[in-house]
Amino acid sequence: MAHVFTPGLQVIASTIVTKERTLPIPGKVRVKPGDRVKAEDVIAETAIPNDVQSINVVNRLSITAKEIRNVMLKKVGDPVEEHEPIAQNKPFLGLKFLQSIIRAPFKGSIERISDVTGQVLIRKPPRRITLTAYVDGVVKDVTEGLGADIETACSFIQGIFGIGGEAFGEIQMACSSPDGNLDEEDIMDDYKGKLIIGGSHITYKGFRKAMELGVKGVIVGGFNASELKEVLGYELGVAITGDEDIPTTLIVTEGFGKMAIAQRTFDLLKSHNGRRASISGYTQIRAGVMRPEIIVPFTEQEARDVKKHVPKAETGIQKGDEVRIIREPYFGRLGSIVDLPPDLTKIDTEAYVRIMTVKLSDSGETVTVPRANVELIEV
Amino acid sequence: MAENKDLNIVIATDCGSTTTKAILIEKNEKGEYRQTFRGEAPTTVEEPYNDVTRGVLNAVQEVEELSGRKILEGEKIIIPARGNVGVDIYISTSSAGGGLQMLVAGAVKAMTAESAQRAALGAGAIVMDVLASNDGRLPHQKIARIRSLRPDMILLSGGTDGGTVTHVVELSEFIAAANPRPRLGHSYSLPVIYAGNIKARDEVKEVLGEKTDLSLTDNIRPTLERENLFPARQKIQELFMEHVMQQAPGYDKLKTWVEVPIMPTPGAVGYLIQTVAEEEGINAMGVDIGGATTDVFSVFDTVFNRTVSANLGMSYSISNVLAEAGLGNVLRWVPFDIDEEDLGNRIKNKMIRPTTIPHTKNELMIEQALAREALRLAFFQHKQLAVGLKGVQRIRSISDTFSQSSSGETLVDMMSLDILIGSGGVLSHAPRRRQSMLMMIDAFQPTGVTRLAVDSIFMMPHLGVLASVNRKAAKEVFEKDCLIPLGVCISPRGKGKQGLKCLNVKLKIKTPEGDKPPVEEDIPFGEIRLYPMNREDEAELEVTPTRRFDVGAGNGKPIHKSVRGGVVGVVIDTRGRPLQIPQNLEQRSALIRKWYDAFGMYN
Numbered sequence: 016m017a018h019v020f021t022p023g024l025q026v027i028a029s030t031i032v033t034k035e036r037t038l039p040i041p042g043k044v045r046v047k048p049g050d051r052v053k054a055e056d057v058i059a060e061t062a063i064p065n066d067v068q069s070i071n072v073v074n075r076l077s078i079t080a081k082e083i084r085n086v087m088l089k090k091v092g093d094p095v096e097e098h099e100p101i102a103q104n105k106p107f108l109g110l111k112f113l114q115s116i117i118r119a120p121f122k123g124s125i126e127r128i129s130d131v132t133g134q135v136l137i138r139k140p141p142r143r144i145t146l147t148a149y150v151d152g153v154v155k156d157v158t159e160g161l162g163a164d165i166e167t168a169c170s171f172i173q174g175i176f177g178i179g180g181e182a183f184g185e186i187q188m189a190c191s192s193p194d195g196n197l198d199e200e201d202i203m204d205d206y207k208g209k210l211i212i213g214g215s216h217i218t219y220k221g222f223r224k225a226m227e228l229g230v231k232g233v234i235v236g237g238f239n240a241s242e243l244k245e246v247l248g249y250e251l252g253v254a255i256t257g258d259e260d261i262p263t264t265l266i267v268t269e270g271f272g273k274m275a276i277a278q279r280t281f282d283l284l285k286s287h288n289g290r291r292a293s294i295s296g297y298t299q300i301r302a303g304v305m306r307p308e309i310i311v312p313f314t315e316q317e318a319r320d321v322k323k324h325v326p327k328a329e330t331g332i333q334k335g336d337e338v339r340i341i342r343e344p345y346f347g348r349l350g351s352i353v354d355l356p357p358d359l360t361k362i363d364t365e366a367y368v369r370i371m372t373v374k375l376s377d378s379g380e381t382v383t384v385p386r387a388n389v390e391l392i393e394v
Numbered sequence: 395m396a397e398n399k400d401l402n403i404v405i406a407t408d409c410g411s412t413t414t415k416a417i418l419i420e421k422n423e424k425g426e427y428r429q430t431f432r433g434e435a436p437t438t439v440e441e442p443y444n445d446v447t448r449g450v451l452n453a454v455q456e457v458e459e460l461s462g463r464k465i466l467e468g469e470k471i472i473i474p475a476r477g478n479v480g481v482d483i484y485i486s487t488s489s490a491g492g493g494l495q496m497l498v499a500g501a502v503k504a505m506t507a508e509s510a511q512r513a514a515l516g517a518g519a520i521v522m523d524v525l526a527s528n529d530g531r532l533p534h535q536k537i538a539r540i541r542s543l544r545p546d547m548i549l550l551s552g553g554t555d556g557g558t559v560t561h562v563v564e565l566s567e568f569i570a571a572a573n574p575r576p577r578l579g580h581s582y583s584l585p586v587i588y589a590g591n592i593k594a595r596d597e598v599k600e601v602l603g604e605k606t607d608l609s610l611t612d613n614i615r616p617t618l619e620r621e622n623l624f625p626a627r628q629k630i631q632e633l634f635m636e637h638v639m640q641q642a643p644g645y646d647k648l649k650t651w652v653e654v655p656i657m658p659t660p661g662a663v664g665y666l667i668q669t670v671a672e673e674e675g676i677n678a679m680g681v682d683i684g685g686a687t688t689d690v691f692s693v694f695d696t697v698f699n700r701t702v703s704a705n706l707g708m709s710y711s712i713s714n715v716l717a718e719a720g721l722g723n724v725l726r727w728v729p730f731d732i733d734e735e736d737l738g739n740r741i742k743n744k745m746i747r748p749t750t751i752p753h754t755k756n757e758l759m760i761e762q763a764l765a766r767e768a769l770r771l772a773f774f775q776h777k778q779l780a781v782g783l784k785g786v787q788r789i790r791s792i793s794d795t796f797s798q799s800s801s802g803e804t805l806v807d808m809m810s811l812d813i814l815i816g817s818g819g820v821l822s823h824a825p826r827r828r829q830s831m832l833m834m835i836d837a838f839q840p841t842g843v844t845r846l847a848v849d850s851i852f853m854m855p856h857l858g859v860l861a862s863v864n865r866k867a868a869k870e871v872f873e874k875d876c877l878i879p880l881g882v883c884i885s886p887r888g889k890g891k892q893g894l895k896c897l898n899v900k901l902k903i904k905t906p907e908g909d910k911p912p913v914e915e916d917i918p919f920g921e922i923r924l925y926p927m928n929r930e931d932e933a934e935l936e937v938t939p940t941r942r943f944d945v946g947a948g949n950g951k952p953i954h955k956s957v958r959g960g961v962v963g964v965v966i967d968t969r970g971r972p973l974q975i976p977q978n979l980e981q982r983s984a985l986i987r988k989w990y991d992a993f994g995m996y997n
Contacts, residue, residue, distance in 0.1 A: 064541075067571045069533040080560075126571055131597050132564040134533075136571050176746045240713075240738035252705055252714030253686075254745050270746065271739040300710060300746055342750040343740065343757055364758040365825035368751065388750045 023339065023390040024173040024306060026280050030324035032171050032310060033155060036146055037162035039063065044157055052148040052165060054183040054293045059162050062141035067126055073133025076104045076115050080133035091128055095119040095137065102135065149181055150293045151312040168318030170287060170311040172280055174234070177296030177307030178247070178256045179264030182210065184231040186311065188288045190214035193236065194275035197221045206230045210292055212284045216273040219245045225263050232264040232294045234284070234309060237274030257297030264296040266307045274347050287311045332391060338373060342388040349392070350375040401482045401864055403475040405457065405465060406856035407450050408659055409437055409488040416453035417856050418461055419871055427867040429875040432851060433457035445644035447651070450486070471651060483863065486652050487855040489659035494518055494634050497545040499525040499569070501552030501561035506590065509614045510551040511779065513589070513623040515700045517630035518661025520687065527552070527561040533568060540572035547584065547633055548574065549626060550598070553591030555616045562590045566601040573605065583607040585633045589614045589626040609633065634658055654862055660689050662858030664700045666868060667691045667815070669861040673869055676812035679838070680854070681769060683818035685709035685748060688772040692780055694805045699780035703772040708820050709748030712764060716741050719767035726975045727763035727836070729986040730756060755996055758825070762833055765820045769837030777804045809842040809887060809946060815877065817849035828924070828962045831880040832993050839971050841887045842946035843955055846880040881927060881960030884935070885967040888943035890919035896943055896968040900936040901925055922989050923966045931959030
């Protein structure tokens with residue numbers, strides 16, 4: 016029978032993480048195994064095909080498609096400069112001022128000349144894109160032409176949801192407790208360029224100020240759905256993010272609403288106040304889930320005896336395990352498993368489901384919760 | 395494919411994105427086919443297994459354990475059946491890896507592009523975008539769009555046979571310029587199917603032959619008056635097997651185990667609904683509402699259509715339901731006051747933790763409100779696509795149509811619909827069956843007399859692929875084991891005043907234990923009434939509408955029907971079509987609560 020529980024988000028003080036860095040299309044890799052890299056270092060680059068524009072030559076020169084080859088001044092593959100003539104008809108009655116000339120709208124190259132449609136396709140010069148290391152670490156493996164694996168000994172924290180792409184900066188605590196709130200007046204000028212750690216929530220105005228100031232990242236426990244809509248300018252329909260055009264990455268660690276950051280997450284981040292970190296808001300909730308993350312690399316000395324964290328063996332949930340409840344009416348509350356009855360149990364909705372009983376840490380109360388509504392906490 | 399291959403024991407699997415489900419079907423002493431046992435195991439296309447056959451074997455093993463029938467010899471399925479060992483056939487469907495995702499392109503948006511969309515959807519694909527020469531996008535925008543998508547394959551159509559070639563060749567040039575890369579696998583060429591004007595074949599080959607894996611098939615619109623989708627659909631399914639499935643680990647092995655080609659899951663469901671509609675001579679609709687997508691299938695006057703609303707679902711896409719429906723439309727189904735901010739957060743929390751389930755009644759009501767909206771929107775999209783052919787009899791050539799905007803009439807006629815079948819977790823596993831029934835009635839708003847049913851354990855895909863080898867077996871299992879009949883909904887077309895008489899109903903319910911006391915009632919406009927029945931019951935029904943209303947025989951004309959029972963019963967719905975729900979919170983809450991209480995939804 017399949018294990019019916021949600022593995023918890025990883026919050027690991029010390030582990031080894033390997034990030035696969037891959038170009039979208041083959042290019043040139045600039046590092047070799049063993050190289051020590053910083054997050055901002057360019058480790059590979061490539062050129063991707065740029066935009067194509069079509070020019071309807073036959074319409075503009077009043078000819079048929081079959082005649083296009085007679086008027087072309089360039090052939091497929093030829094480079095062109097902006098405004099350079101690419102086609103012209105014969106001057107009417109030999110009068111040059113009655114000649115029509117078609118010029119390239121931009122610098123590029125001739126992609127295609129069609130004697131069926133009468134169009135000429137011109138492609139802009141390729142666009143150079145670079146790939147950074149993303150984390151401070153060591154190049155472990157290189158795949159020729161495609162990228163490299165970067166290994167780093169670090170603290171590793173996953174969030175539940177994020178927006179915005181990769182960012183690097185220094186961690187700066189902005190709240191003194193996990194349930195603090197950040198508003199506009201709480202965003203200080205010296206947060207510019209940093210990754211700030213809040214508490215239970217940041218308001219839209221607070222986040223907007225962070226963006227305007229140039230804060231690289233904001234990490235909080237919760238964020239309101241309505242405020243997310245204000246930031247993005249639209250209602251997010253599906254949790255596939257990371258490409259938003261925003262200057263500040265947002266990582267939410269607990270969920271939507273006002274939710275205190277989990278104490279262990281807060282404490283771990285606080286212990287790294289002032290240190291460099293790499294973050295990514297990239298989120299993908301579908302087959303092959305990807306969560307936003309915070310990576311705090313260790314120094315060479317600190318990294319010496321670090322071993323890769325091995326997740327708790329997949330034996331499924333057991334009595335005594337620590338869990339967090341991830342749905343109403345006990346959303347966000349922690350507890351330990353008291354019992355795991357094997358039979359289907361009727362819950363308030365009248366559905367028959369597998370349940371567990373959980374003793375809540377804050378109140379000591381024992382409650383019944385569907386097994387699907389908890390996530391395991393690894394201590 | 396023989397459509398009535400003689401079989402006694404069948405094992406069928408559906409490899410979904412998350413779970414692989416196996417069912418055993420056996421012919422009993424009476425010669426009836428019945429589904430007897432079911433097994434399930436996680437799908438194993440990802441690490442660490444990387445082999446779909448692992449999950450198949452695990453699911454089949456569960457069936458072995460439950461049935462006591464030895465089906466596997468090591469890792470082979472034993473064929474044929476002898477005594478209590480082996481099976482006569484193994485068949486399968488799949489939607490693992492996200493299913494089949496296609497881009498379609500056609501010369502004219504309202505004609506060949508739309509035909510291409512129907513071809514792709516009917517083959518079981520998700521259509522990522524529909525490009526047309528006259529879709530309003532500039533060439534560079536089309537090229538950028540093609541490049542940014544990562545389809546599994548492209549279907550290109552355009553031009554009637556012998557007609558203009560310009561537009562379809564232009565589209566092929568855009569595809570070549572975009573140099574699209576397939577979603578799965580870095581090293582193979584993208585399959586492109588050309589199903590347009592045969593006169594343009596040479597040019598299209600010249601443009602796309604080297605850059606893509608190009609196949610040619612019959613024109614899907616050989617004349618304006620005729621649509622010929624079957625060859626393209628077949629080609630799509632063939633290429634799906636050869637290319638897309640090949641990239642998913644273990645499929646090359648799985649292909650050798652099955653007797654007939656593995657069908658995409660929604661293709662199989664659609665085929666089943668078509669088969670049933672044809673066999674019974676009825677109009678049928680089916681809806682499958684999943685976590686990420688909602689499929690709607692219909693057969694009206696033998697014309698089959700399928701749509702996939704790729705971003706409407708109950709978990710991964712639940713926030714999109716809110717985005718498309720709007721908060722007001724979701725709230726109108728919620729019979730209690732809830733803070734909008736709170737509702738928005740709850741929905742987003744479900745989106746990011748999609749495997750959670752509602753724990754409280756209020757949470758259940760919110761989910762079922764969202765389900766209504768997802769179904770309603772998916773149905774609306776279906777009605778838009780399931781239309782008669784456009785451009786017929788008025789247009790002489792494709793080029794002439796560019797400035798014309800003609801709209802085909804929808805084929806979906808709810809008055810002539812005989813049966814509506816629901817599938818997917820929120821419908822199949824609602825705590826009370828009447829919740830499923832009312833969600834479907836509220837979303838689809840059938841008129842006339844309509845049977846409703848749900849799929850009990852999601853075996854429609856299995857039965858769809860079974861129908862391709864033995865229609866009798868598929869139909870029998872569908873009726874006896876797959877469907878849970880909910881009952882019948884009678885709803886008149888017409889408008890009236892709240893509280894004034896709408897119709898008179900006479901109902902005689904016959905149960906195996908004897909007849910129930912007959913019921914005769916006048917029902918006012920604006921109500922919903924439920925007359926409970928059981929599955930084994932039958933009823934004689936006479937409904938006489940007042941002169942403003944029509945229940946299928948014309949305004950004011952009575953209908954007499956014998957109806958089969960269902961686990962919910964007979965529903966008389968005089969709330970009007972379309973349903974009118976007050977905007978005012980107090981009035982709305984009171985009305986919704988009244989309807990829900992009358993129906994026994996949550997009380």
